[in-house]
Amino acid sequence: MDFMSTLRLALRALARNKMRSGLTMLGIIIGVGAVIAMVGIGQGSAQQIQQQIANMGSNLLMVMSGSVNRGGLRMGFGATKTLVYEDMQAVLRECPSVAAAAPGVMTSSQVVFGADNWATRIIGTEPQYFEIRSWPLQSGVYFDQEQVVQNMNVAVIGETVRKNLFGATDPLGQTIRIKNQPFTVVGVLQPKGASAGMGDDQDDQVFVPYTTHQKKLTGETWLRFLVVSAVSLQSSTSAQREIEGLLRERHRIRQGQDDDFFVRNMKDIADQQAQVSEVMTTLLASIASVSLLVGGIGIMNIMLVSVTERTREIGIRIALGATEEDVQRQFLIEAFVLSVIGGAIGILFGLGASWLISTRFNWPVLVSPTSILVAALFSMAIGIFFGYYPARKASRLDPIEALRYE
Amino acid sequence: MATLQAPDPLARDAQAQPVIRVEDLHKYYDLGETKVHALRGVTVQIMPGEFVAIMGASGSGKSTFMNLLGCLDKPTSGRYFLNGEDVSGLTKHELARIRNQRIGFVFQGFNLLARTTALENTELPTLYAKIGRTERERRAKEALAMVGLANREDHFPSQLSGGQQQRVAIARALVNKPSLLLADEPTGNLDSRTSVEVMDIFQKLNDQGLTIILVTHEHDVAQFAKRQIVFRDGLVKFDEPIKERELASKVLEWMPKLED
Numbered sequence: 001m002d003f004m005s006t007l008r009l010a011l012r013a014l015a016r017n018k019m020r021s022g023l024t025m026l027g028i029i030i031g032v033g034a035v036i037a038m039v040g041i042g043q044g045s046a047q048q049i050q051q052q053i054a055n056m057g058s059n060l061l062m063v064m065s066g067s068v069n070r071g072g073l074r075m076g077f078g079a080t081k082t083l084v085y086e087d088m089q090a091v092l093r094e095c096p097s098v099a100a101a102a103p104g105v106m107t108s109s110q111v112v113f114g115a116d117n118w119a120t121r122i123i124g125t126e127p128q129y130f131e132i133r134s135w136p137l138q139s140g141v142y143f144d145q146e147q148v149v150q151n152m153n154v155a156v157i158g159e160t161v162r163k164n165l166f167g168a169t170d171p172l173g174q175t176i177r178i179k180n181q182p183f184t185v186v187g188v189l190q191p192k193g194a195s196a197g198m199g200d201d202q203d204d205q206v207f208v209p210y211t212t213h214q215k216k217l218t219g220e221t222w223l224r225f226l227v228v229s230a231v232s233l234q235s236s237t238s239a240q241r242e243i244e245g246l247l248r249e250r251h252r253i254r255q256g257q258d259d260d261f262f263v264r265n266m267k268d269i270a271d272q273q274a275q276v277s278e279v280m281t282t283l284l285a286s287i288a289s290v291s292l293l294v295g296g297i298g299i300m301n302i303m304l305v306s307v308t309e310r311t312r313e314i315g316i317r318i319a320l321g322a323t324e325e326d327v328q329r330q331f332l333i334e335a336f337v338l339s340v341i342g343g344a345i346g347i348l349f350g351l352g353a354s355w356l357i358s359t360r361f362n363w364p365v366l367v368s369p370t371s372i373l374v375a376a377l378f379s380m381a382i383g384i385f386f387g388y389y390p391a392r393k394a395s396r397l398d399p400i401e402a403l404r405y406e
Numbered sequence: 407m408a409t410l411q412a413p414d415p416l417a418r419d420a421q422a423q424p425v426i427r428v429e430d431l432h433k434y435y436d437l438g439e440t441k442v443h444a445l446r447g448v449t450v451q452i453m454p455g456e457f458v459a460i461m462g463a464s465g466s467g468k469s470t471f472m473n474l475l476g477c478l479d480k481p482t483s484g485r486y487f488l489n490g491e492d493v494s495g496l497t498k499h500e501l502a503r504i505r506n507q508r509i510g511f512v513f514q515g516f517n518l519l520a521r522t523t524a525l526e527n528t529e530l531p532t533l534y535a536k537i538g539r540t541e542r543e544r545r546a547k548e549a550l551a552m553v554g555l556a557n558r559e560d561h562f563p564s565q566l567s568g569g570q571q572q573r574v575a576i577a578r579a580l581v582n583k584p585s586l587l588l589a590d591e592p593t594g595n596l597d598s599r600t601s602v603e604v605m606d607i608f609q610k611l612n613d614q615g616l617t618i619i620l621v622t623h624e625h626d627v628a629q630f631a632k633r634q635i636v637f638r639d640g641l642v643k644f645d646e647p648i649k650e651r652e653l654a655s656k657v658l659e660w661m662p663k664l665e666d
Contacts, residue, residue, distance in 0.1 A: 001533050016521060316517045319478060320578070321506020321534040323499050399478050403517065 001326045003333075010334040013306070021338060024302045028342030028382065029349050031292030032375045036350025037357065038288040039371045042281025044364035049277055053270040055192055057133035059099070059236050060266040063091075063226040063243060066259055080260045081222040082251050085210075088226050094246055097230050097239035102129035104225040105213045111206060112177040113165040120161050121205045122178055124213025125227075130156075130189075132229045140172045140187030148209040151216065155183040158203035159191040176206075181216050183208060236267045295342070296382040303335050303390035314394050315402025328395035335387020336380065343379025347372055423490050425586055425617045426452040426475060431484035433470050433640075444470040446640035447484070452619065454585070457612040459628035459648070460621045462637030469590075471637065472621050476509055476588050477501045489585055506534050510579030514591035516571040518563040518578075524550060525559040528577045535582055549577035553607060569600035576607060580616075587611065587618045593627050599661050605630040606654035630654055
């Protein structure tokens with residue numbers, strides 16, 4: 001029997017029991033839809049994480065002044081005073097895997113502009129910082145090295161700070177007050193969003209020269225952190241080793257003693273996050289696959305019922321010359337058609353669900369053509385897999401018995 | 407009615423080649439505990455153009471014999487030649503092909519597919535032959551016309567009377583131009599006049615050269631055949647020509663017409 005006739009036969013048989021066929025398909029529709037939506041959520045969040053990591057800056061490493069153990073009392077990161085500007089210079093000088101570095105000091109303060117004020121984080125650094133973090137301006141300029149050397153009161157502000165202090169006013173050239181010191185706003189940074197891993201708002205910061213910060217705001221002589229960029233992504237691990245070795249030496253930390261600093265390698269964080277999102281995607285997809293599996297079992301179940309119901313028809317067909325393969329193909333194609341139509345509707349359903357999730361809940365959802373293709377192939381495979389046994393059963397019927405079946 | 411059989415050189419020379427030749431046919435059914443010896447050595451020969459009624463009580467082995475003749479089952483031992491070809495050793499696949507090409511089946515319960523039109527029912531065996539779509543439809547229409555149902559092509563079985571349904575079944579049996587028509591109690595579900603009408607069709611087909619084998623337990627029906635074979639206990643008890651053969655067309659003349 002040729003394929004087209006078999007296909008027509010299958011469609012007719014399915015159309016005969018519309019309710020039943022529809023419900024059976026529903027299992028596949030939900031299964032395929034769920035797989036597409038779930039994988040979409042997983043891939044969307046993976047993509048978002050990648051963007052966040054890329055956002056942090058190229059090949060970024062953070063060196064933070066570390067915890068110190070004072071008589072059993074372990075202080076948090078940033079509690080030591082041992083990380084100094086000379087350390088940064090030494091890192092730049094002696095670590096071959098390091099491309100650039102910038103110092104960092106940090107304090108929290110109220111920032112005042114006219115009648116408005118805003119509590120935010122004040123970071124003291126050097127102009128390279130923005131380059132290392134690949135952080136462009138939306139207006140104005142960065143402060144320059146000259147201004148750093150001269151402890152000038154200039155500030156570059158983040159988008160959140162701009163919004164809250166200035167609103168519609170152009171901030172460039174305006175004077176803001178930080179700890180009673182007037183600072184001239186020279187630049188506004190482009191928004192960067194939440195930081196990967198920590199999730200704090202990176203736009204809620206004010207940047208000033210680190211020298212000004214140390215001398216006029218806090219009186220500290222040490223650094224809280226360094227931002228370092230490695231020459232390449234691959235070399236970030238060796239950069240980390242080099243920095244660790246150098247700083248241990250400079251800080252005279254003996255073998256077996258805890259470091260008084262801590263190096264965070266963004267590549268590690270990226271890898272970690274990628275792993276987390278991969279696990280999440282796999283988890284979501286496997287939960288959704290269970291529903292697809294249940295849908296497949298539904299097909300098998302209905303096909304078995306159908307074979308039993310149509311025993312007599314099968315008997316007639318065999319008596320009139322249908323071979324085992326003919327009968328098997330007939331039922332296999334029926335199951336196949338069920339699952340393929342279900343799969344097609346399921347893809348639409350999955351796309352709709354993904355769209356709804358991304359617009360309604362503002363989740364990042366990424367439906368890739370690959371996942372659609374995989375879902376389509378998978379639903380076909382399900383039809384064949386779960387249709388095989390009932391079809392086999394039908395083809396093995398004894399025509400004499402089948403013709404006698406009431 | 408159009409000529410049914412394609413000119414078959416073997417079939418034309420009746421003396422040369424029996425349509426059916428069975429030799430010492432045995433059939434056991436293994437039902438676990440007990441073994442049923444349904445056929446205990448049957449030897450029969452049926453020539454082209456014969457019209458044979460097979461009779462016997464239930465359990466006599468006539469149904470088993472029919473199933474073997476129809477290639478729906480295989481003998482435990484013995485040989486079966488259909489048109490001279492030994493089919494007792496063929497595979498299931500080959501038997502399906504034989505059923506499709508050489509044998510037309512008419513069953514007691516009509517066995518038409520419900521919710522399928524008369525034309526499509528008739529077309530069914532051609533689906534399993536390697537025939538193009540237009541040719542399939544042409545043949546099915548031709549076969550339906552032969553049984554006088556040309557105007558009922560699009561009717562469903564539920565819209566047809568018993569006699570009409572059986573005629574569709576006959577058309578279906580003829581559509582692949584078989585050399586043998588096997589009818590298993592074809593009048594079992596029909597009233598007496600309709601039975602005779604069906605027998606009339608069989609006689610006319612037989613007159614055109616079609617070999618017909620008919621299983622029945624009704625004596626009246628057997629009288630329309632040319633030869634009767636009576637089974638008992640798995641053996642052929644009688645095998646003799648029908649002496650006073652009835653002509654269905656004559657019988658119909660004096661039979662009262664039932665009102666629909």
